[in-house]
Amino acid sequence: EEKGEGWVEAEVVEAKDRSAVVVLTSQRKKISVLPEKLLPRDTDENLGGGHVDDMTKLTYLNEPGVLYNLKRRYALNEIYTYTGSILIAVNPFTRLPHLYNEYMMEQYKGVQLGELSPHVFAVADASYRAMLNDSMSQSILVSGESGAGKTETTKLIMRYLTYVGGRAVLDDRSVEQQVLESNPLLEAFGNAKTVRNDNSSRFGKFVEIQFDKSGRISGAAIRTYLLERSRVVQITDPERNFHCFYQLCASGKDAELYKLGHASTFHYLNQSKTYELEGINNEDEYWKTKRAMDIVGISRSDQDAIFRTLAAILHLGNIEFSPGKDSDSSKIKDSTSNFHLQMTATLLMCDPDLLVSSLCTRSIHTNEGIIIKELDCAAAAANRDALSKTIYARLFDWLVENINKSIGQDVDSKAQIGVLDIYGFESFKHNSFEQFCINFANEKLQQHFNEHVFKMEQEEYKSEKINWSYIEFIDNQDMLDLIEKKPIGIIALLDEACMFPKSTHATFASKMFRNLSSHPRLEKTKFSETDFTISHYAGKVTYQTDSFLEKNRDYIVAEHCNLLSSSRCSLVSGLFSSLPEESLRSSYKFSSVASRFKQQLQALMETLSSTEPHYVRCVKPNSVNRPQLFENQSVLHQLRCGV
Numbered sequence: 001e002e003k004g005e006g007w008v009e010a011e012v013v014e015a016k017d018r019s020a021v022v023v024l025t026s027q028r029k030k031i032s033v034l035p036e037k038l039l040p041r042d043t044d045e046n047l048g049g050g051h052v053d054d055m056t057k058l059t060y061l062n063e064p065g066v067l068y069n070l071k072r073r074y075a076l077n078e079i080y081t082y083t084g085s086i087l088i089a090v091n092p093f094t095r096l097p098h099l100y101n102e103y104m105m106e107q108y109k110g111v112q113l114g115e116l117s118p119h120v121f122a123v124a125d126a127s128y129r130a131m132l133n134d135s136m137s138q139s140i141l142v143s144g145e146s147g148a149g150k151t152e153t154t155k156l157i158m159r160y161l162t163y164v165g166g167r168a169v170l171d172d173r174s175v176e177q178q179v180l181e182s183n184p185l186l187e188a189f190g191n192a193k194t195v196r197n198d199n200s201s202r203f204g205k206f207v208e209i210q211f212d213k214s215g216r217i218s219g220a221a222i223r224t225y226l227l228e229r230s231r232v233v234q235i236t237d238p239e240r241n242f243h244c245f246y247q248l249c250a251s252g253k254d255a256e257l258y259k260l261g262h263a264s265t266f267h268y269l270n271q272s273k274t275y276e277l278e279g280i281n282n283e284d285e286y287w288k289t290k291r292a293m294d295i296v297g298i299s300r301s302d303q304d305a306i307f308r309t310l311a312a313i314l315h316l317g318n319i320e321f322s323p324g325k326d327s328d329s330s331k332i333k334d335s336t337s338n339f340h341l342q343m344t345a346t347l348l349m350c351d352p353d354l355l356v357s358s359l360c361t362r363s364i365h366t367n368e369g370i371i372i373k374e375l376d377c378a379a380a381a382a383n384r385d386a387l388s389k390t391i392y393a394r395l396f397d398w399l400v401e402n403i404n405k406s407i408g409q410d411v412d413s414k415a416q417i418g419v420l421d422i423y424g425f426e427s428f429k430h431n432s433f434e435q436f437c438i439n440f441a442n443e444k445l446q447q448h449f450n451e452h453v454f455k456m457e458q459e460e461y462k463s464e465k466i467n468w469s470y471i472e473f474i475d476n477q478d479m480l481d482l483i484e485k486k487p488i489g490i491i492a493l494l495d496e497a498c499m500f501p502k503s504t505h506a507t508f509a510s511k512m513f514r515n516l517s518s519h520p521r522l523e524k525t526k527f528s529e530t531d532f533t534i535s536h537y538a539g540k541v542t543y544q545t546d547s548f549l550e551k552n553r554d555y556i557v558a559e560h561c562n563l564l565s566s567s568r569c570s571l572v573s574g575l576f577s578s579l580p581e582e583s584l585r586s587s588y589k590f591s592s593v594a595s596r597f598k599q600q601l602q603a604l605m606e607t608l609s610s611t612e613p614h615y616v617r618c619v620k621p622n623s624v625n626r627p628q629l630f631e632n633q634s635v636l637h638q639l640r641c642g643v
């Protein structure tokens, strides 16, 4: 084992009691090492060609063995490798069209897993055959860190399934085509450039493809998780906002219609100076998105309403405020801001005066009646951003709902194949609420994986009449209890803090430590009173609680709801059907992001546990998104964090 390379290849030339002398293969250098730092490896001869297509063929199945096997194969553009029935896919960062053409799909059709070279089509085919033969629903869980290739892999799986489960004659509006075209559509609204990936999915998704009894695709349902809505109002260079905004600004006539200038003229887009993506033309993408909408079945008038709403969000972001009559009040700053205000109202088809009052004031319900409270400039700007985020998040949900409606659900479906594309475990220098939720999801998936592997082993051992109580079950229930147990788990305590107006992240943190101090997986950190560290299955992660309360609150302001439900555009008003009675008493309706996510995960787990799972683990070979570059340290980190 070596620091820089993770592991290096060497040959032992002299073995002593407390040390060994080895020759490093790459440098022909002799060094002395501690014996416990050495692991045995397969020689090239006994691997037959220097690498194997299944890790279980290694005589020495250890970390460096796995690493070197992947590395050797990657150098040969053999990006797929099995570990038993799990597929490891190393991102090639270059198009490999010969791997994915129709000829290849035909090759893998009906062939036993492992008979041909490892391939994502083989996994898709195995799930399809298992569904047909066992009449049991299947799931394919695609995991990996950002940029590892989950979305591309998911699309290839969907392509394969629509190929084998499609009808012979394809028309443009077939279910298969609609299922496939839902991808570019969701990407336009849910993907963005981040520092790690130019086309990063900012939401999780589970696509369930339904099949009839003859194995033909008969419907599909998409569920999405945790859209990163803060991106709508805040981005840092060189990241971008969601793709759809740039597409619309570059759309020519349509942009003119909504009085949109270049992306750089909008506050929500010019916080970062990155407007273009390498190799991508925003205008072409706009037409691709429109075409996807056509195929999926979003009507032209709904399309207009959608883009009109996007344009409204951009104008809304350009409204600035200046101090009003009183120092703690605000008004629309100047004629430019007023122009954007009028545009926003026109595009949202609502009353401009009502828009002003819902931006600059807030009504508070008290025992004495309703009091109108003025908002200062900072509060008004925050209020404006909250409105933008709410509109965008609801628009995204509307899209998903309507894609589902349009594709159609087959209630008589015999079995389904679900494909899960969700963020892998995350551990950064700074970890916030998002990482907390993502890692919670990964703990859930880990539990599902453990249970599945355990069940499989149990069955295997039972059939071999071995007493399986010897098998250790790696249980992470204690971790899940720490996070989600009621009434004293991190999420429950966070929700409680969010409901008390006086709480701060500090009071939340201290209450958490008071209540959960004895939990072995929770620690306080040395230099902060408010950070906490959790020992996840994949390693320790320290979370900063600073914005936990704010990010967990998903309240919808009554004024916003009133404003938008009064819109003369049915799509916009439909996004904000009236508030439930109880919430009218307070101006804010608190709803917890974490609790909703927890419920969604619970539902997902229930679905998954009724299926037979298949796993694809995507690996990102380097952090600069370059082909033919394999960085040991980074890959090792992913292998260690992996499900």
Ligand SMILES: Nc1ncnc2c1ncn2[C@@H]1O[C@H](COP(=O)(O)OP(=O)(O)OP(=O)(O)O)[C@@H](O)[C@H]1O
Residues within 6 Å of the ligand: 091, 092, 093, 094, 095, 096, 144, 145, 146, 147, 148, 149, 150, 151, 152, 153, 197, 199, 200, 201, 202, 423, 618
């Ligand atoms: N099989 C593949 N062949 C060619 N290129 C690929 C393949 N898989 C991934 N890539 C390249 O890597 C990029 C990142 O992949 P992808 O968007 O699927 O990652 P991801 O794991 O879904 O990331 P995120 O979590 O950020 O959404 C793609 O845009 C593409 O350029």
